[in-house]
Amino acid sequence: MSLNLPRKRHTQQQPWLLTFWTVLVFAFLYLPIATLIFISFNDSAILSLPFKGFTVDWYEMAFGDRPLRLSLWNSLQVAAMATVLATGFGLLAAFAIYRYQFFGRNSFRIALNLPILLPGVVTGVAMLAYFSSLGLELSLWTIILGHAVFGLPVALGPILTRLTQFPRSLEEAAYDLGAKPAQVFRGVIFPYIRSAIVSGALLAFTLSFDEVVVTIFLTGRDDTLPMEIWGRLRTDITPEIAAVATLVLGASTGIVLLSQWVVGRDEG
Amino acid sequence: MRDGSVVYLEGVSKIYPTKAGEIFAARDVTIDVQPGEFYSLLGSSGSGKTTTLRLIGGFEIPEYGSVWIGGEEVTEQPPYRRDVHTVFQSYALFPHLTVAENIAYPLRIAKAARAEVTERVEESLRMFQLEGMGDRRPSQLSGGQQQRVALARALISRPKVLLLDEPLSALDAKIREEVRQELRDLQKQTNLTFIYVTHDQEEALALSDRIAVMHNGQVQQIGTPKQIYDRPASLFVAQFIGKANFFNGTVLETTGETAAVDVNGTKIWATLTGRSPSIGNAVTLMVRPERVRLGESAKTAEADNQLSGKVASVTYVGQLIELKVETPVGSLTVTQLSSTVDLSPEQSLSWNANDCILLPD
Numbered sequence: 001m002s003l004n005l006p007r008k009r010h011t012q013q014q015p016w017l018l019t020f021w022t023v024l025v026f027a028f029l030y031l032p033i034a035t036l037i038f039i040s041f042n043d044s045a046i047l048s049l050p051f052k053g054f055t056v057d058w059y060e061m062a063f064g065d066r067p068l069r070l071s072l073w074n075s076l077q078v079a080a081m082a083t084v085l086a087t088g089f090g091l092l093a094a095f096a097i098y099r100y101q102f103f104g105r106n107s108f109r110i111a112l113n114l115p116i117l118l119p120g121v122v123t124g125v126a127m128l129a130y131f132s133s134l135g136l137e138l139s140l141w142t143i144i145l146g147h148a149v150f151g152l153p154v155a156l157g158p159i160l161t162r163l164t165q166f167p168r169s170l171e172e173a174a175y176d177l178g179a180k181p182a183q184v185f186r187g188v189i190f191p192y193i194r195s196a197i198v199s200g201a202l203l204a205f206t207l208s209f210d211e212v213v214v215t216i217f218l219t220g221r222d223d224t225l226p227m228e229i230w231g232r233l234r235t236d237i238t239p240e241i242a243a244v245a246t247l248v249l250g251a252s253t254g255i256v257l258l259s260q261w262v263v264g265r266d267e268g
Numbered sequence: 269m270r271d272g273s274v275v276y277l278e279g280v281s282k283i284y285p286t287k288a289g290e291i292f293a294a295r296d297v298t299i300d301v302q303p304g305e306f307y308s309l310l311g312s313s314g315s316g317k318t319t320t321l322r323l324i325g326g327f328e329i330p331e332y333g334s335v336w337i338g339g340e341e342v343t344e345q346p347p348y349r350r351d352v353h354t355v356f357q358s359y360a361l362f363p364h365l366t367v368a369e370n371i372a373y374p375l376r377i378a379k380a381a382r383a384e385v386t387e388r389v390e391e392s393l394r395m396f397q398l399e400g401m402g403d404r405r406p407s408q409l410s411g412g413q414q415q416r417v418a419l420a421r422a423l424i425s426r427p428k429v430l431l432l433d434e435p436l437s438a439l440d441a442k443i444r445e446e447v448r449q450e451l452r453d454l455q456k457q458t459n460l461t462f463i464y465v466t467h468d469q470e471e472a473l474a475l476s477d478r479i480a481v482m483h484n485g486q487v488q489q490i491g492t493p494k495q496i497y498d499r500p501a502s503l504f505v506a507q508f509i510g511k512a513n514f515f516n517g518t519v520l521e522t523t524g525e526t527a528a529v530d531v532n533g534t535k536i537w538a539t540l541t542g543r544s545p546s547i548g549n550a551v552t553l554m555v556r557p558e559r560v561r562l563g564e565s566a567k568t569a570e571a572d573n574q575l576s577g578k579v580a581s582v583t584y585v586g587q588l589i590e591l592k593v594e595t596p597v598g599s600l601t602v603t604q605l606s607s608t609v610d611l612s613p614e615q616s617l618s619w620n621a622n623d624c625i626l627l628p629d
Contacts, residue, residue, distance in 0.1 A: 173360035175347040177374040
């Protein structure tokens with residue numbers, strides 16, 4: 001038996017114009033990156049289209065490139081150290097802002113965020129002038145300090161956000177049940193903000209890993225990976241650079257996704 | 269008093285600075301809680317009841333006065349040095365720990381042996397009907413179960429005193445009464461001292477051995493539920509607890525424990541609770557709606573106060589009927605059992621001087 005229903009009314013409007021516009025925006029954002037990935041597999045010696053055939057030669061070349069490997073290792077060291085500093089101080093700062101009412105608390109917060117608000121050139125020049133007035137020789141350490149400065153607000157953000165969501169009653173409950181301050185932090189507060197710390201650290205890491213502007217001013221003898229790529233772009237432009245850039249892109253995307261996942265898992 | 273009490277607050281004040289000036293969240297609070305007592309702090313929001321509880325728990329340090337627990341002064345001691353545990357209104361269960369880990373927390377902090385911890389947590393899970401839930405997260409439990417976990421956690425290291433901050437307010441009305449009875453039984457079984465904060469007078473009356481009624485940071489009256497209900501010490505307490513009829517009048521004469529008061533030209537006999545007032549003083553009288561007799565029983569009773577009135581409205585509230593009766597002393601609310609009530613429009617009313625309280629100013 002079939003029911004004789006009247007013609008169904010369409011109640012869902014298809015937003016064609018909106019779909020089209022969205023595709024356009026995404027194309028604007030991601031076509032250049034797609035092109036880069038495309039070129040990295042292109043069997044042609046110039047960094048440009050048209051596509052002449054698929055090859056992984058540029059990747060092989062990149063892996064065999066000793067200066068490139070060295071700069072990658074430098075970048076990893078710099079990013080790791082800068083991340084540790086930024087996250088450590090970010091955590092302390094977040095705690096100070098969350099826990100204590102002190103004179104100049106808001107100014108303190110704004111001051112901490114200045115390094116990411118200021119143009120990189122300003123931060124770079126300022127730090128260069130400062131380090132040379134101290135008589136510090138430029139090295140990977142000066143880069144680490146520079147990256148730690150703008151990494152701090154990046155790490156601070158998610159940690160402070162999470163801390164402000166922390167129910168004070170959990171802390172009071174722990175004290176009430178006999179825990180001393182250090183035990184309260186370890187057993188109750190830290191597990192609550194762990195995901196935010198990881199996420200802040202991963203963000204600081206990716207930012208440091210591909211930073212150029214501040215790094216230009218603070219680089220001594222050893223180059224980081226983005227500096228190496230930048231240096232080569234001016235002399236020999238080959239798709240090897242595109243291959244390296246694609247690898248870095250993949251790693252960065254992976255880290256950002258990882259940080260989002262870590263946060264989502266704990267807060268979901 | 270200090271020696272026998274398990275908790276003793278002596279003239280405690282807690283002050284919060286605000287832009288408008290200092291606010292006394294608690295003002296000169298003195299209470300003594302005896303061992304094994306179910307003691308309630310009853311008041312509306314802002315009355316200072318929660319502040320008082322936090323002063324006992326050690327979450328606040330008072331500006332004035334002192335706090336004693338088990339005969340020792342702990343006024344400035346942090347919470348982890350006080351032998352009291354709290355059941356928080358939000359339960360404050362640790363979300364990253366399982367139910368069993370939550371309950372075990374105080375023992376782990378105290379570095380108890382692993383075997384002992386396991387054994388006592390098992391015992392506790394059984395006692396609080398949480399068997400098989402030890403491995404769950406608090407978020408996977410119902411409100412009532414979470415509350416039992418909070419109780420289990422607070423009791424596992426056997427504190428001297430349990431502080432409860434409106435523990436039933438987050439529960440559905442249906443299970444609230446059930447849990448209320450469980451709480452009372454638990455307290456009787458364990459013979460622990462409970463200090464219980466609530467805004468719900470019915471809860472306080474049903475559960476407590478003694479109640480401290482609080483208002484504006486101050487203790488208004490301390491007494492058993494019966495004393496608080498039958499002999500309120502002030503107009504505030506009389507209005508706050510239960511329903512009541514109030515009349516204003518002037519004192520005609522006093523005779524020891526009773527006084528005759530002129531209310532709109534009618535002489536009403538009332539019981540004195542405080543100092544004896546002078547003749548001619550303006551006073552307020554109170555009588556509870558269920559203490560007023562109606563109909564035939566009112567006429568035959570040898571009651572001190574006899575009136576007649578006209579029924580203005582009748583409200584059916586299940587077991588009880590509530591009547592508004594117009595009388596020479598004003599409109600009176602009277603409750604009667606709905607099964608036996610006489611609903612004729614003209615009514616005789618009466619009540620004893622013993623049930624009519626002259627409220628001190």
